[in-house]
Amino acid sequence: MFGIYLKRELSRRKKAALVIAMGLALGIALVITVTSVSAGMRQAQDKVLQSLYGLGTDMTVTKARDAPSGDDEQGGGQRFEFDASADDDEQSSDRVMTQGGQTLKSSLVAKVAEQDGVSEAVGALSLNVIKVDGSFTQGEAQSDDSSSAQQGQGAPGGTATGGGGTSQPRVEGGGASFGVNNYAVAGVDVTDQDLGPLATSKITKGKTFTASQTDAKVAVLSKSYATENEYTVGETIKISDTKYKIIGIATPDTSESTTDVYLPLKQAQTLGDAKNTVTTIYVKATDSQQIDAVKATIQKNISGTTVTTSADLAETVSGSLTTASNLATSVGKWLSIAVLAAAFLVAALLTSSAVSRRVREFGTLKALGWPSRKVTRQVVGESIVNGLLGGALGIGLGLAAAYTVTAISPTLKAELGNTGGMGGGPGGGGAPGQQSSNALEIALSAPVSLSTIALAAGLAIAGGLIAGAMGGWRASRMRPADALRSVS
């Protein structure tokens, strides 16, 4: 009788059932959307951290760069040298410098690896190359007497006086045209590529370094850099007068790479004039739950270094990803709770109101000898079915919303501020002495997990129970005499 009665009541009161179900559905759909978008945000943040750190990296060891001194500004850094005597000749100069912090001695890598709780440690050297190429055009010296024009030497683009007498020669024309190309180079420990800068990329063309290529003049290029500069496997790339054979193209797991060119560590050290040094030590802990303890051990035993965990790194991430993530976790969460609470309340009130309209019906059943619990069970049963219907609709709507977000894949930007002594991993475009930052664009997805679906189903049942409890409570309080009184 329970099932038949339930089925008949719901089919007769389709509109009311649908209103209650739709209210719950909206709340549940919102919860699914917010939960899945939040999960997408977390995935995006993890991707950002992975791309900056390397898959499997639990922390990095770096050394803070000293504040630039006045002497440095006066000319302590490298300089571009160009010969201004030649006319219209193409000239090129590469400026290579380490970036991300002060260099650390390579021997520290082994020392870090020996620390308690450290499973693996790998050193890497981050370089920034600024390539300037172009040519000068000399100006022409001319006197007032146009018939006696003569060549004069002058600074390009400027004016100079020459000759004597009354004629006043001047230099006209001339100038310089130079292009600047800035790219990031990472020196990789070819004997252990599972940890470090290359760990977040897949070799999609050619091959990666072999363990024997510790000092070979070979390079792996990131896909974006190779495409932009039209490099292919087998060609060579020239960096600061040294030619490297391109053996592979690496495609990063995230949408954008922070490193353009990967070289064997020794080659990078030679290129950056940083023999036996590294800028970052990538560390993998034996137990991911003990990261803070390992960090403390390293900081205690190796003074002067900065140990940055993924938690530290996450705090420095800013940009639209962080804003969206904060929105999802704060506004989204509270909005979901508010809509869900409103949906529960509306469902409860509508169910209660439906019970009020069925006074005669429930009163009659009680007069016939139906115990209150049977009447309550009927009301709660109808309400739970409404809740489940709302849950099914809500899950459908939520999945559609999550699918739409994934299909649109809005791009979010994550910026990693390189503050203090944070190495930030290889890559990035900061000039030495400046606070550098890494920016990544991440496509947002909204993955819906089984636990989210289970949560939605649980909320649907909870909504039905809350509404049913209110309606059932009213029905249980109803007296059988009401069945007679309602018609007298």
Added chain:
Amino acid sequence: MYKLTGVTKRYQRGKETVEALRDIDLVIEDGDQLVIQGPTGGGKSTLLQMIGGLDRPSEGSVELDGVDLSSISEAKLTRLRAEKIGIIFQAFNLIPTLTAQENVETALVPLGVKPAERRERAAEALRSVGLGERLTHAPSELSGGQQQRVAIARALVKKPKVLLADEPTGNLDEGTRDEIMALLEGLWRELGVTFILVTHDSSIARRAPRLATIKAGRLTLTEQAQEQAQEQEQAQEQEQEQAQYAG
């Protein structure tokens, strides 16, 4: 047997206390028929609720076979209603979403009768009131008289000791009224149940062997003369014979 002693019922209407029943004493033997008559608001439905265990008196006691309905637990009272009391309402009070057969079955649900037996007994009860062909019809597909027959079948399907009817013909036209009254009186005689009927219809009241008139909460019991009742019966029989000849 029913025994009502000093039954008083008061209602609170705002700040005012209304006495719907005042100090009523009444005995109804098993198998008796009692008609309760009176003006609207006089307290006849309230009295029926006390007798049916649908409400409890403010004072006094209502005993059915020695059990005081005013003092037993709600669960026991509910069980007693399910087992012993069949009720027929003025507005039929059928569940609109259920079929005629399912409506009759609702009276057997609290007794724990198994579904197959429930269906069989409900169908049999409907056949006994002439609705054997209407088992699967919804109330909205039945006439007023047919709906009241379903309600009668629902009241009698559990074979109650007492049959209470609250204005059972109040919503019916004259022809259907007589039909339903004839059916109820026939069933009362056939089944031997105690039949308590509330009505404001004088023609029905006149035919009753015992008439309880209730006005402003006070009850006056009239034992109508047995001869009068016999005369009425004879007159009815003659009318029926004439009708048969005419037919």
